[in-house]
Amino acid sequence: MSLYYDAAAVLTATEQGGSLKSRIYGHQIELKSAPAQVYALISETAKYDRFLKEVVDNAGLLVHExxxxxxxxxxxxxxxxxxxKGIAAPSAHPLRQAIERHKARLQAEFTRGRLRRKCASLDDLKQQLLAEKPPTSRSQPRWVRINTLKSSLEQELATTFKAYRTDSNVAEVSSLLGSEKVLAIxxxxxxxxxxxxxxxxxKTQSYKDGRVILQDKASCFPACMLIGDDDEAGTVRDCIDGCAAPGNKTSHLAALLAEHVxxxxxxxxxxxxxxxxxxLKAMMVKSGAKTVIVQSECDFLTLDPYAAQYQDVTHVLLDPSCSGSGIVGREDIPILALPDDCKATQRQTQNGSASSKKRKRDHVAPIPVAIAMEESAQAEETREVAVDKTRLQKLSNLQTRIVEHALSFPATVQVSYSTCSVHIEENEAVVARVLASAIAKELGWKLLGREGQVKGLRSWPHRGVSSADLMASKAIDGNSMLNEEELESCIRCNPGDEEGTMGFFVCCFTRSAPAAKDAAPSDDSWDGFSD
Known part of the structure; x- marks a missing residue:
């Protein structure tokens, strides 16, 4: 029974920010039910909320209960x-009994709604409802990465996706509804x-076995940017993923190392x-990433760059905490179309005038609770705008500290930096501040140019913001400006465009392999992290 109360708490907790998954899995709300069950109930209900509202209203459920x-x-x-499986509550629970008392009326309205849509089966109805529902944002494809530590694209196309048509493209796949068996490579x-x-x-065996991993296309960029597609120079040795959980990028990094290095x-x-x-540990076991050493409850900023175990670390992947402003689509908090709140309508009627008490309920215009929820959400969003710049600056400072710390590892020659943010403060501004730092200048760090990036990313069309936009943002000062070549070295993914990705930013810092005498920066040339 707690499942339904937990789901309601997740949607009505206006004090909690972030995406649906971050609310459920981020331990900000105490849940008695399994997080996966809460997420499934909310996301599945959101698919059919308008139809369910229609059934509940027509059945008069809230009038009688x-x-x-x-x-x-x-x-x-x-x-x-x-x-x-039906209602997940004991048969003796009062609220379940409230539904059971009206199951015949609910079923009748359900059938009428299905027949009005000329649907012969439940599956037909589901597909029709998905087509009816206006999208809250541009539909994104569901991206699936083949885990080459356990399988291959050829193997999965011949088994898991054997029945799928493979000649599609991202635009077509993104527009499809229901369970069409089509994919784009x-x-x-x-x-x-x-x-x-x-x-x-x-529900596929490949997913359960870790042979396929759900991972947005954009979040695959950092590992590809860091490792490339070969190691002819022999520069790659050990790696660090500084902000690893939940582990998709970590397992991708391990897979690329095993394949190319x-x-x-x-x-x-x-x-x-x-x-x-x-x-993170569970993900590494499931993905078969045996070369990953999980350093539990370990803050990357506390690592000693000169510790013996890190002397062979040449590459560092960084995807630190960010605003998450680039996350779109199924991650957003759904605003459900709710049944008419008869109690609220009754209160409005009673507060109107003495004579209004005698009016029939049917003559009172109902006030959809969904509208009230939307207004509350808008008010909360307006309140957050005022503190947004302060939060972005704090995040930017932390992100800069993390990158500068990575640059101090003595053998490191490449550091990728990424965020799922669209804000300049967390992206180009961080890059500019890092390049202007004392440690970057002393150790010869620069950005990996577009021509040096792996083939797929080299041809990616969306690069860093323009110089004019960077200056207009006021996120940097005149001492840390990026030139056109450096902005061209940065990669952006734009939410809502034809590429089908979330909002994302990635770049790679690089330097020549250090000589032995460069093992540590001089004491008087670098005074620590940026504030």
Missing amino acids: PKLTPLLALFFAHDHLFSR DHTIPDLIALPPEADVT STKNKVYACERDPSRSKI
Whole structure:
């Protein structure tokens, strides 16, 4: 029974920011139910909320059962009508009994709604409802990376995706609804495919075995940028993933090392949060990334660059905490179309005038609770705008410190930096501040130019913002400006465009292999991290 209360708490907790997954899995709200079940209930209900509202309103459920709230009614109706397992509550629970008392009326309205849409089956109805629902944002494909530590693209196309048509493109795949068996093989990132937005591979054996991994295309860029597609120069030895959990980029890094470099190179994965460390460990086991050494509850900033175990670290991957402003699509908090709140309508009627008490309920214009929720969300968003710049500056300072710390590892020659943010403050401004820092200048760090990037990323069309936009943002001062070549070295992914990715930023700092005498910076040339 707590499942429904937990789901309601997630959607109504206006104090909690972030995406749906961050609310559920981020331990900001105490949940009694399994997070995966809460996420599934909310996301599945959001697909059919308008139809469920129609059924509940037409059945008069909230008129007859005043103890039910509109949100709980929607969740209960979903599981009663759409879930194979039915309502996840004891048969003696009062709210379940409230639904059971009206199951005949609910089923009748459900059938009428299905027949009005000329749907012969439940599956037909689901597909029709998905087509009816206006998208809240441009549909994104569901990106799936083939884990080459355990499988190959050829093997998965011959097994898991055997029934799929493979001659599609991202635009076509993104526009498909339902369970169409169509995929697009990506031409930017090897071993990556795009499926229709509603495709579900989590029930396949390949997903359960870790042979395929759900990972947005943009988040595959950092490991590709860092390792490239060969190691002819023999520069790659050990690596560090400084901000590793949940581990998709870490396992991708391990896979690229095994494919292009060696199966013996170690990857030190740092994660300071205890619960996320557990997720990271589980991900490494599932993906078969045996060369990854998970450093649990370890803050990357506390690592000693001159410790013996890191003397062979040549490459560092950094994807630090950010605003998450580039995350779009299924990660957004859904605003559900709720059944009419009869209690709220009754209160409005009672407060109107003495004579209004005698009016029939049907003559009172109902006030959709969804509108109130939207207004509350808009008010919260307006309140957050005022502190947004302060938060961005704090994030930018932390991100700069993390990158500068990575540059201090004595054998390191390449450091990738990425965020799932669209803000200049967290992207180009951080890069500019790092390049202007004392440690970057002393040790000869610069940006990996476009011509030196791996083939797929070299041809990526979206680069850093223009010099005019960078200056207009006021995110940097005149001492840390990026030139045109440096801006061209940065890569951006834009949410909502034809590429089908979330908003993302990535670049790579590089330098020549240091000589022995360059093992440590001089004491008087670098005074620590940026503030």
